Amino acid sequence: MLTLISKKSLLAAIVMFSIVLSACGRTAPVKDLESQPVPTNITSADKVKKAIKLAGVSLGWIITENGSNKLRGVLNLRSHQAVISIPYSTKEYSLIYQSSVNLDYDATEKTIHNNYNGWIQNLNNNIQVQLSGM
DSSP states (O other), rough: OOOOHHHHHHHHHHHHHHHHHHHTTTEEEEEEEEOOOOTOOOHHHHHHHHHHHHHHHTEEEEEEOSTEEEEEEEEEEEEEEEEEEEBSSSSEEEEEEEESSSOOTTTTTTTTEEHHHHHHHHHHHHHHHHTTTO
């Protein structure tokens, strides 16, 4: 049986381990989603642009034109902001990190708050749904 002192030591160790794990899990490598496929039945870049805009707006992204076959996505949540570049063609599109506010971005390590990668994955999933319906 564990003594009272060893129980307290074990509890303290578990608490410290939990704190360390939560601190480590806050950031992750930035995941740019490059060369995401566009279904072969879509032959118009305008349709790809429309799918990206519809997908983004439905998730709260502000999607604007940013040059020929390039969009800019901005997501504002509370005090956080993520900005991405979205080049696209009839064959593929990419979701590329540009900048952020209050997301613990580390340019040296190329890490960012875990939520960012989830937001990008959700956007990508929604774009794929929009494209499949065209």
